[in-house]
Amino acid sequence: MNEIKIFSPGTVANVSCGFDVMGFCLDNVGDEMVIRKVDQKGIRITKIEGFDLPYEADKNVAGISALAMYNALDLDFGFEIEIYKKIKPGSGIGSSAASAVGSVFGMNELLNRPFNKTQLTEFAMKGEAFISKCEHADNIGPAIFGGFILAKSVSPLQILEIPFPEDLYATIIHPQIEIKTADARGLLPTEVALQDAIKQWANLGGLVHGLHSGDYEVIKSALHDVIVEPHRSKLIPHFQEVKEAAIHAGAVGSGISGSGPSIFSLCKGLERANEVKAAIEAIYSKTGIEYDIHVSKINSKGIKILN
Amino acid sequence: MNEIKIFSPGTVANVSCGFDVMGFCLDNVGDEMVIRKVDQKGIRITKIEGFDLPYEADKNVAGISALAMYNALDLDFGFEIEIYKKIKPGSGIGSSAASAVGSVFGMNELLNRPFNKTQLTEFAMKGEAFISKCEHADNIGPAIFGGFILAKSVSPLQILEIPFPEDLYATIIHPQIEIKTADARGLLPTEVALQDAIKQWANLGGLVHGLHSGDYEVIKSALHDVIVEPHRSKLIPHFQEVKEAAIHAGAVGSGISGSGPSIFSLCKGLERANEVKAAIEAIYSKTGIEYDIHVSKINSKGIKILN
Numbered sequence: 001m002n003e004i005k006i007f008s009p010g011t012v013a014n015v016s017c018g019f020d021v022m023g024f025c026l027d028n029v030g031d032e033m034v035i036r037k038v039d040q041k042g043i044r045i046t047k048i049e050g051f052d053l054p055y056e057a058d059k060n061v062a063g064i065s066a067l068a069m070y071n072a073l074d075l076d077f078g079f080e081i082e083i084y085k086k087i088k089p090g091s092g093i094g095s096s097a098a099s100a101v102g103s104v105f106g107m108n109e110l111l112n113r114p115f116n117k118t119q120l121t122e123f124a125m126k127g128e129a130f131i132s133k134c135e136h137a138d139n140i141g142p143a144i145f146g147g148f149i150l151a152k153s154v155s156p157l158q159i160l161e162i163p164f165p166e167d168l169y170a171t172i173i174h175p176q177i178e179i180k181t182a183d184a185r186g187l188l189p190t191e192v193a194l195q196d197a198i199k200q201w202a203n204l205g206g207l208v209h210g211l212h213s214g215d216y217e218v219i220k221s222a223l224h225d226v227i228v229e230p231h232r233s234k235l236i237p238h239f240q241e242v243k244e245a246a247i248h249a250g251a252v253g254s255g256i257s258g259s260g261p262s263i264f265s266l267c268k269g270l271e272r273a274n275e276v277k278a279a280i281e282a283i284y285s286k287t288g289i290e291y292d293i294h295v296s297k298i299n300s301k302g303i304k305i306l307n
Numbered sequence: 308m309n310e311i312k313i314f315s316p317g318t319v320a321n322v323s324c325g326f327d328v329m330g331f332c333l334d335n336v337g338d339e340m341v342i343r344k345v346d347q348k349g350i351r352i353t354k355i356e357g358f359d360l361p362y363e364a365d366k367n368v369a370g371i372s373a374l375a376m377y378n379a380l381d382l383d384f385g386f387e388i389e390i391y392k393k394i395k396p397g398s399g400i401g402s403s404a405a406s407a408v409g410s411v412f413g414m415n416e417l418l419n420r421p422f423n424k425t426q427l428t429e430f431a432m433k434g435e436a437f438i439s440k441c442e443h444a445d446n447i448g449p450a451i452f453g454g455f456i457l458a459k460s461v462s463p464l465q466i467l468e469i470p471f472p473e474d475l476y477a478t479i480i481h482p483q484i485e486i487k488t489a490d491a492r493g494l495l496p497t498e499v500a501l502q503d504a505i506k507q508w509a510n511l512g513g514l515v516h517g518l519h520s521g522d523y524e525v526i527k528s529a530l531h532d533v534i535v536e537p538h539r540s541k542l543i544p545h546f547q548e549v550k551e552a553a554i555h556a557g558a559v560g561s562g563i564s565g566s567g568p569s570i571f572s573l574c575k576g577l578e579r580a581n582e583v584k585a586a587i588e589a590i591y592s593k594t595g596i597e598y599d600i601h602v603s604k605i606n607s608k609g610i611k612i613l614n
Contacts, residue, residue: 020505022512152509192504193498194496198328201325201504206465218459
């Protein structure tokens with residue numbers, strides 16, 4: 001096999017109470033990429049469709065992660081990468097992570113899997129760090145492992161796969177405005193009140209417990225963010241209205257996806273997720289702001305081969 | 308039944324990464340109390356053995372929690388309380404929680420259980436707040452529910468019971484010096500670095516996951532405290548030596564029990580817990596400081612009737 005086509009999924013990081021450490025994987029939102037083994041040494045990006053991104057491998061997230069893996073090996077051949085970008089950069093649903101993961105996953109498959117998922121995560125993090133200015137795994141992790149993950153630590157890298165109820169769905173609205181991850185990080189305080197931090201870790205502990213035990217009441221009570229959302233939600237038009245409408249329509253929780261502007265809602269069952277979608281559209285369709293909206297089962301598999 | 312004798316267990320709060328929210332229950336360390344239904348209205352403490360504590364119900368933790376419950380009812384009789392105190396006040400293993408829980412648990416049994424465990428926790432918190440100056444449930448919760456608990460919130464009170472591996476044991480050393488909870492709280496900063504808070508909630512999420520899945524490697528990687536231990540450990544003689552010796556002897560983690568001075572270590576299996584006990588005694592027996600040391604299975608039942 002010299003060529004592989006893959007689907008690299010979108011992901012939701014932070015998940016309200018899990019800033020920088022929690023993330024989950026989407027099912028039907030993601031990029032497609034083709035990775036091709038070629039005689040010429042090195043990494044070349046040969047095609048980019050969908051968005052205007054750099055072709056130089058060392059300036060493109062997918063190229064940087066690919067180079068990180070390539071340079072860890074001693075190969076007498078190289079790879080070409082084609083990127084069919086569906087996730088808009090700066091959307092908050094893991095656009096750069098999808099690119100970073102796609103190249104290394106595809107290369108690893110073509111090489112007969114010399115690396116495990118944790119190692120792939122480490123290579124992909126090099127690519128994402130180029131954009132976000134720091135290494136984190138809360139988008140990369142769920143894209144590679146699927147499901148819900150807790151990126152317990154970055155150094156050493158430790159990704160924990162958290163079980164979750166089978167009928168958990170997400171509704172994601174992506175207002176078509178761009179927020180750069182690095183800018184969104186700049187809004188955050190460097191110090192937080194100990195009492196707020198205690199609330200946040202109580203909620204994160206509750207979320208992990210609620211996911212493990214499939215207890216939607218506990219999940220609902222845990223999906224609150226007293227640290228980051230108060231700052232970042234100001235960047236997102238109509239955030240509070242959307243959140244309130246989602247909860248009113250039966251979502252178990254709603255919050256900023258990654259660094260925004262996308263807003264995720266978690267729901268028990270597809271029907272409820274569609275009702276939440278309708279409630280959110282009723283608000284956003286009046287704003288004049290263009291948007292995409294998706295309903296997705298939580299993707300338990302993560303990135304996958306398409307052919 | 309007009310009289311009941313109960314065992315009110317010691318408890319370990321905080322558990323390294325779970326400051327103010329996590330706690331677990333001990334098996335063979337605790338107070339005994341007798342609660343007696345009597346014709347005379349009101350709450351009277353008629354006997355205290357072990358330590359010098361106030362007999363006035365409204366100045367004694369057990370009396371205050373008993374009064375909180377008593378005043379919520381409209382009874383034409385009263386209760387007497389006898390306290391056989393084994394847990395030294397200020398030990399850091401839930402001495403005041405044991406007192407606060409004992410009276411309300413015993414009264415509830417004599418009244419044929421009008422209140423559930425969460426309601427008992429609320430009454431008991433009134434007693435403990437008299438000592439610690441704020442309401443928290445990380446000792447009360449495990450004393451009443453048993454096992455490991457996450458006190459997810461105080462208002463409304465939400466206690467989550469976290470499953471844990473059956474072969475989990477604790478070794479507890481109690482140096483015979485007193486640290487008042489209120490003093491230990493005074494040492495803490497009101498603000499913490501966001502990056503430290505992130506580490507702490509990643510660890511707490513990891514601990515909850517590790518306990519749920521019985522994964523001792525994950526539990527070990529999670530039992531770190533970057534927020535509180537650096538401040539409070541200074542109050543505890545030879546803390547670092549004890550911690551290092553415990554880990555070296557095979558403990559999965561070691562940290563301050565509650566606000567100290569007791570130090571807990573968690574271990575897989577009784578044999579390992581006894582080895583950790585020996586390693587800690589080898590250090591503490593040379594210090595000239597008197598100490599108690601206990602090995603306990605995690606007590607899954609909590610407070611219990613003795614007769």
